[in-house]
Amino acid sequence: MKELTINIFRMDPAVDNAGKYKKFNVPVQEGMVVLDAVRYVQENIDPSLALRWNCKAARCGSCSAEINGRPRLMCKTRVDMLEEEITVSPIRAYPLIKDLVTDVSNNYEIERRIPAFRPKKGAAQPFLINQIDVTRSQEFRRCIECFLCQDVCHVIREHNTNYIGPRHAIKVASLDMHPMDGIDRSPMLNGDLGLGFCNITKCCQEVCPEGIKITDNAIIPEKERAVDYKYDPILRLARRLRRGSSAK
Ligand code: SF4
Ligand code: SF4
Ligand code: FES
Incomplete structure (x- = not known):
C-alpha cells in the first residue's frame, strides 16, 4: 500500500518549550484528507498526540492548522493535492496548549x-x-x-x-x-x-x-x-x- 510521510509539530508547554517535528509514515487511502492522516497517527502510532476536530465537514472551524506553511482546515485539505511529504503545525497567532491545539479564547x-x-x-x-x-x-x-x-x-x-x-x-x-x-x-x-x-x-x-x-x-x-x-x-x-x- 502507498504511504505518505507526515511531519507533525509536537510540544507540551507544561513540560518544556522545545518544540520539534516528528515524522510518521501513514498508509494512503482513497480521498484522504490531512485530518485522516493525523488521526491515523493518533489512533495507531502515538495516542499522546493532541489535535482538535469535530465535524470533518469544514463546518465547525476546529481543525485549523498550518499545512506546508499555509493556514488551512485539515479536514478540507486532500493529501493528493500536496507534495509527498506533508508538514502540519499549529496556527501561530495563538498560544499553544499542546501539539496542534491552540488557545483561541x-x-x-x-x-x-x-x-x-x-x-x-x-x-x-x-x-x-x-x-x-x-x-x-x-x-x-x-x-x-x-x-x-x-x-x-x-x-x-x-x-x-x-x-x-x-x-x-x-x-x-x-x-x-x-x-x-x-x-x-x-x-x-x-x-x-x-x-x-x-x-x-x-x-x-x-x-x-x-x-x-x-x-x-x-x-x-x-x-x-x-x-x-x-x-x-x-x-x-x-x-x-x-x-x-x-x-x-
Ligand atoms: S477565515 Fe476568518 S472569515 Fe473565513 S471562516 Fe475562518 S474565521 Fe471566518
Ligand atoms: S492586514 Fe490583516 S486584516 Fe488587513 S488585509 Fe492584511 S491580512 Fe487582512
Ligand atoms: S473538523 Fe470541523 S472544520 Fe474541520
Whole structure:
C-alpha cells in the first residue's frame, strides 16, 4: 500500500518549550484528507498526540492548522493535492496548549469590545428589510470561526496592537450594514478597534475556507466609513448640529 510521510509539530508547554517535528509514515487511502492522516497517527502510532476536530465537514472551524506553511482546515485539505511529504503545525497567532491545539479564547474578549446590534429608535417591528441589504451581510454569516484569517494576518501575528483582526472586522461590517442597526461604530473603527493598522494586503481573504471577501467587502467599506466620519464635511456638520440641539 502507498504511504505518505507526515511531519507533525509536537510540544507540551507544561513540560518544556522545545518544540520539534516528528515524522510518521501513514498508509494512503482513497480521498484522504490531512485530518485522516493525523488521526491515523493518533489512533495507531502515538495516542499522546493532541489535535482538535469535530465535524470533518469544514463546518465547525476546529481543525485549523498550518499545512506546508499555509493556514488551512485539515479536514478540507486532500493529501493528493500536496507534495509527498506533508508538514502540519499549529496556527501561530495563538498560544499553544499542546501539539496542534491552540488557545483561541481571546476572541471572546475581542467580541465583547464590539457594541452589539441595537435597533434604531422607533424602528417598526417586524423589520422590513430590502433583499439587497440581506444579501450584503449574508456573506459574513458564513464565517465558521476557524480563525485562519487571524492567523495569517501579519498585524495580529507580529505586532502588538489593539487591532481586532479580520474575523471581527467582518462582524463589525455586518452590524454596520444592518439597515435597522441604531449604533454608530464609526468613531471606534480606527480607535478602539484598531482598523487603521490593517494595510489591505488581502492575505486574510486568500485563506478563508468560506471564500468570504473579507478585505473587499468588509474591511475596505469599514475603512471608508472611518474616513468619512473624520473628514466628510456634511457628516461633521450634522454631528455638530446634533450636539448643539441635544445641549439645549
Ligand atoms: S488585509 Fe488587513 S486584516 Fe487582512 S491580512 Fe492584511 S492586514 Fe490583516
Ligand atoms: S472569515 Fe473565513 S477565515 Fe476568518 S474565521 Fe471566518 S471562516 Fe475562518
Ligand atoms: S473538523 Fe470541523 S472544520 Fe474541520
